[in-house]
Structures are given as structure tokens and as C-alpha cells.
Amino acid sequence: MKNANFPMDAEGHTYHVGLKRGEVCNRILTVGDPERAKRLAELLDEGAPRFVRETNRGFLTITGRYHGVPVSIIAIGMGMAMMDFMLREVRAVVDGPMCVVRIGTCGSIADAEVGDIIVPEASAAVVRNFDAFADLSHAGSTAAVPSDEDCYTLSSLFEGDAEVTAALRKSLGSRVGAEHVVSGVNVTADTFYAAQGRVDPCFVDRNTGHIERIQQRYPNAVSLEMENFALFHLARCAAPLPTGQSSIRAGAAMIAVFQRKKNESLSKADLAVLETKAGSAVLDVLASSLTDEEALLHDASTS
Numbered sequence: 366m367k368n369a370n371f372p373m374d375a376e377g378h379t380y381h382v383g384l385k386r387g388e389v390c391n392r393i394l395t396v397g398d399p400e401r402a403k404r405l406a407e408l409l410d411e412g413a414p415r416f417v418r419e420t421n422r423g424f425l426t427i428t429g430r431y432h433g434v435p436v437s438i439i440a441i442g443m444g445m446a447m448m449d450f451m452l453r454e455v456r457a458v459v460d461g462p463m464c465v466v467r468i469g470t471c472g473s474i475a476d477a478e479v480g481d482i483i484v485p486e487a488s489a490a491v492v493r494n495f496d497a498f499a500d501l502s503h504a505g506s507t508a509a510v511p512s513d514e515d516c517y518t519l520s521s522l523f524e525g526d527a528e529v530t531a532a533l534r535k536s537l538g539s540r541v542g543a544e545h546v547v548s549g550v551n552v553t554a555d556t557f558y559a560a561q562g563r564v565d566p567c568f569v570d571r572n573t574g575h576i577e578r579i580q581q582r583y584p585n586a587v588s589l590e591m592e593n594f595a596l597f598h599l600a601r602c603a604a605p606l607p608t609g610q611s612s613i614r615a616g617a618a619m620i621a622v623f624q625r626k627k628n629e630s631l632s633k634a635d636l637a638v639l640e641t642k643a644g645s646a647v648l649d650v651l652a653s654s655l656t657d658e659e660a661l662l663h664d665a666s667t668s
């Protein structure tokens with residue numbers, strides 16, 4: 366490995382995602398579950414060159430073509446840190462503008478039913494305020510206790526790319542019915558349990574009324590999941606390209622697998638069917654998301 370600041374091996378592979386220039390392209394469909402990535406890879410053109418890399422850090426990249434257009438499908442596992450690894454390491458080895466769309470699962474906290482697909486226009490992050498838990502002797506003591514409100518920090522909103530988001534809604538609507546495509550604000554939590562308001566009797570989490578507090582600040586908050594904010598935030602923070610173009614256009618489509626108000630869940634079989642439908646819809650958007658000139662830039666880097 367060379368360069369402790371941004372480590373790469375002698376051949377130019379990044380440290381965690383394990384990709385070098387030419388192995389990944391600038392249209393990216395990212396998912397959490399590697400099995401979802403493999404299922405979506407079945408939608409890629411048969412007979413076209415295919416590159417596959419799985420790393421010891423849990424990343425799986427499959428680069429192929431969709432209707433002749435180069436696309437990479439990347440499974441990243443779970444959590445904002447994994448999105449950060451993927452975006453930074455891929456950005457470092459890809460030329461030109463990138464379009465990145467995540468297909469994930471989420472919990473619905475408003476009216477979306479299980480099986481509906483949420484396409485958020487923006488995302489906030491909610492993270493545990495560790496300091497508020499520093500003195501657990503507060504339980505049962507009369508000392509000043511941080512209020513439950515202070516136990517989690519809710520960020521401001523970061524938006525996805527408006528054009529990509531509109532295209533995703535249209536494309537998904539044509540595959541699953543517009544009535545099953547839901548708009549709104551997504552909230553990305555740093556954990557699945559406490560920071561999503563789940564009750565766990567084995568731990569002190571101070572999260573009573575957590576979802577209601579989120580919806581007080583964001584009345585159109587519709588979903589909770591664990592990566593989307595990192596995508597929208599980093600897309601906004603990406604340095605512009607030398608051409609002045611924005612570096613990363615981002616969008617997301619999330620299948621509601623839990624309905625938190627009704628305590629309902631989606632079956633694995635139904636999820637697999639929806640993943641494939643959502644995959645086709647998102648790949649259609651990715652394939653047309655960059656201009657011909659940008660696509661040529663990309664083709665030059667992978668040929």
C-alpha cells in the first residue's frame with residue numbers, strides 16, 4: 366500500500382472497495398444486500414464483458430452493460446460509513462460526472478404501505494447523542510437529566526438531484542404503478558434499533574416519542590433507513606469537476622419492508638419481486654442519466 370492519506374495498492378486498487386480505474390463506471394446502482402446485487406446483475410446484457418470483485422471488507426462490484434450502456438452494481442452492506450467508503454473510493458478512480466442511485470429497503474413511518482417504493486427528494490440524518498448517555502446514574506436520581514429530546518440529533522435536509530428523482534418516480538411508476546411510488550423526506554439513522562425508535566428492553570435508549578419528534582420537525586418524513594443521507598450529503602459535498610459540472614448526481618428508491626405504524630412486514634418473496642422491478646426502472650434511468658459526451662468519456666475509461 367502506498368499513501369496513508371488515500372491508500373491504494375501498487376496497481377491502483379482502492380483500499381476497501383478494491384477497485385482500480387476501468388473496473389467501475391460512472392453510472393452506479395448501489396444496494397445494501399449482495400444477494401440483491403446478484404439478482405439485479407441478471408438484468409445486465411448477457412454476453413457483454415462483465416467484471417466482478419468481492420472484497421474482504423464486504424463490498425461486491427459487478428460492472429457490465431445494460432442495453433449496451435456501461436453500469437456498475439455495487440453492494441456496500443449497511444450504514445453511512447459503507448456509503449462513504451464506496452463513494453470516495455469510486456470517485457477516486459472514475460472520470461467525469463457520476464450518477465449514483467441507491468435501491469434500498471426502509472421502514473415506512475407515515476402512510477406508505479409495505480411494498481410501496483419511496484423516492485425521497487431529501488434526507489436528514491438522525492444520530493445518537495452519545496454524551497447524553499454518559500451518566501447513566503441519572504436513572505432514578507434527581508440530578509438534572511438530559512431530556513429524551515437531547516438524546517438524538519436530527520440534521521438539516523440534503524436534497525437528491527431533482528432531475529434524477531423525477532426520472533426515478535416516472536420510471537418506477539411505469540413498473541409498479543404510480544400509486545405505489547411515494548414522495549417525501551427520508552431520515553437516515555446511524556442504527557437500525559435505537560435511532561429508528563425501536564424499543565429494546567436490554568438497553569437504555571431514551572427514544573420514547575422519537576419518530577413523533579422527527580415528524581414534528583419534518584412533517585413529510587416518510588421513511589427510516591441507514592445510508593441515503595450519506596449519499597445525498599456527499600453528492601452535495603463533492604468538489605465540482607474541472608469542467609464546472611457537478612461531480613455526483615444522486616437519487617434513491619427504497620422499498621418499504623416494514624410499516625411501523627401498523628407493525629406489518631413484507632415477505633422475502635415479495636421483496637425479491639419488487640427488487641427486480643425497481644432494478645429495471647432504476648437501470649433505465651441510469652442508462653439515460655448522462656449525456657452522450659459523458660458516456661463517451663466513460664467508455665474511453667473502461668475500454
Ligand code: R1P
Pocket residue numbers: 396397398442443444468469470471557590591592
Ligand atoms: C437494515 O435492515 C438495512 O436495510 C436497509 C437499511 O438502510 C440497512 O442497510 O437498506 P438495505 O436493504 O439496502 O440494506
Ligand code: URA
Pocket residue numbers: 470471472473557561589590591622623
Ligand atoms: N431498513 C432500516 O434501516 N429500517 C427499516 O425499518 C427497514 C429497513
